[in-house]
Amino acid sequence: MGSSSIFLTPRALGVYAIIVILFFTVRQLGTTHATYGTAEWTSGKLSQIAGSAGPKTANSTLDFQEIVYISMPYRTDRQDAMALIAAQSGIKLNKMIAGVPSDAVHEKARPLTAHPKQDPKKPWLGVWRAHADAWRYIIDNNIQSALIMEDDVDWDVNVRDVFGQWNWQMKNNNSLAENKGHGPKGETCEYGCNWDIINMGQCIYSPHPKDKSHFTYHDANSPPIGSFTKPNTKEMVESWNYKPEDAGVRLVTPSYQPLCTMGYAMTQRGARRALYQIGGFLAMDNPIDWEFIEHMKAGRLLSYTVSPPLLVKWKVFGPGDTDNDYGFEYKADEKVDMTTGGGLSKGLLRSAREGLKVLDGTFHTWKEGE
Ligand SMILES: *[C@@H]1O[C@H](CO)[C@@H](O)[C@H](O)[C@H]1NC(C)=O
Ligand SMILES: *[C@@H]1O[C@H](CO)[C@@H](O)[C@H](O)[C@H]1NC(C)=O
Numbered sequence: 001m002g003s004s005s006i007f008l009t010p011r012a013l014g015v016y017a018i019i020v021i022l023f024f025t026v027r028q029l030g031t032t033h034a035t036y037g038t039a040e041w042t043s044g045k046l047s048q049i050a051g052s053a054g055p056k057t058a059n060s061t062l063d064f065q066e067i068v069y070i071s072m073p074y075r076t077d078r079q080d081a082m083a084l085i086a087a088q089s090g091i092k093l094n095k096m097i098a099g100v101p102s103d104a105v106h107e108k109a110r111p112l113t114a115h116p117k118q119d120p121k122k123p124w125l126g127v128w129r130a131h132a133d134a135w136r137y138i139i140d141n142n143i144q145s146a147l148i149m150e151d152d153v154d155w156d157v158n159v160r161d162v163f164g165q166w167n168w169q170m171k172n173n174n175s176l177a178e179n180k181g182h183g184p185k186g187e188t189c190e191y192g193c194n195w196d197i198i199n200m201g202q203c204i205y206s207p208h209p210k211d212k213s214h215f216t217y218h219d220a221n222s223p224p225i226g227s228f229t230k231p232n233t234k235e236m237v238e239s240w241n242y243k244p245e246d247a248g249v250r251l252v253t254p255s256y257q258p259l260c261t262m263g264y265a266m267t268q269r270g271a272r273r274a275l276y277q278i279g280g281f282l283a284m285d286n287p288i289d290w291e292f293i294e295h296m297k298a299g300r301l302l303s304y305t306v307s308p309p310l311l312v313k314w315k316v317f318g319p320g321d322t323d324n325d326y327g328f329e330y331k332a333d334e335k336v337d338m339t340t341g342g343g344l345s346k347g348l349l350r351s352a353r354e355g356l357k358v359l360d361g362t363f364h365t366w367k368e369g370e
Helices: 010-029 078-087 124-140 159-172 232-238 268-280 288-297 356-359
Strands: 066-071 095-098 144-151 196-197 202-204 215-218 248-253 255-259 265-266 305-307
Touching: 010 232, 066 078, 066 124, 095 196, 124 144, 124 268, 144 215, 159 196, 159 215, 202 232, 232 305, 255 288, 265 268, 268 288
Parallel strands: 066 095, 066 144, 196 305
Antiparallel strands: 144 265, 196 265, 202 255, 215 248, 248 305
16 A cells, blocks of 8 residues: 555656746746746646556556547537646547537437437437447447546546556456456456446446445545535445545445446447447437446446546536536626636546646736836
């Protein structure tokens, strides 16, 4: 356990100190053209996980083969923000999957039963189609594992450490899995050798009412339980007896009832099982998170969930907050910053979107009185 702590390496500290000194010197001299190496002010660079056998910082695709994200093609504002937080955190987004409006799903292609539990005119049908397109992308390109995110996600500036920690636990120390996550011959695989879907972006989670199987690990980048959203806090307090002030907690369960699809990862097998089970071949009745839940509860999808979540929603206070409430009329309020930058997220020690502020500031000072 000893090697899993996070600290600033002397080298990183040195680089940081130089940058800080440079920054202030440049400010004082009012020099016009300072050259900044972008790598140094990429916020996620300042922390590194130590040790060779222990957890490592995840790579730029968070130790998945690819990262894809879903976005309505017209939401260029959200795509801009995704490009910025990815670049600042050292993350590569391999592919944008286009969001789909429900009425673009042709009547003949609707995978619904005769009596779907929800009205197919509502956004959930289009949401399903966009996610199904992501699963199909994984299948068509024989991708072994992919992280799928929605475009209003936020993460910690140290997201690569956060995922590196989780990966190590799932890979080597998953007491819920056969061989602790290793393969039958003792081999290791990213996030473990036997899973279909892993969830890290649920908005509300209910574990099994009786089977409380779980394991926990320490993550220095996980903030106090009470700083998460109400439902995320409630789960940790009521199901797992944590106190709101407890920090550094991550807890993994076999997935029982995770709601929302802000972030989840799939293996190739998981993508095939999901596309087959959920609308791509067989029928469906519900929004996809409820479809996932049905198949997870029945044991048809092998899945784990980490709580509290690693990926959270960035909420904005303007008409751009959701693409799902069609026809919702937004009332402008002068006192509210309705831009993307005026938003907020909960449950992150250092929000990557908040962290974009390093791109703002005074980098040039005019010479006065000459
Ligand atoms: C691995 O799991 C065991 C038992 O659950 C736990 O005591 C140990 O601290 C874990 N190791 C690490 C490095 O987290
Ligand atoms: C990150 O690691 C995964 C898993 O080993 C690998 O498939 C992927 O190609 C790596 N990403 C990059 C950008 O090297």
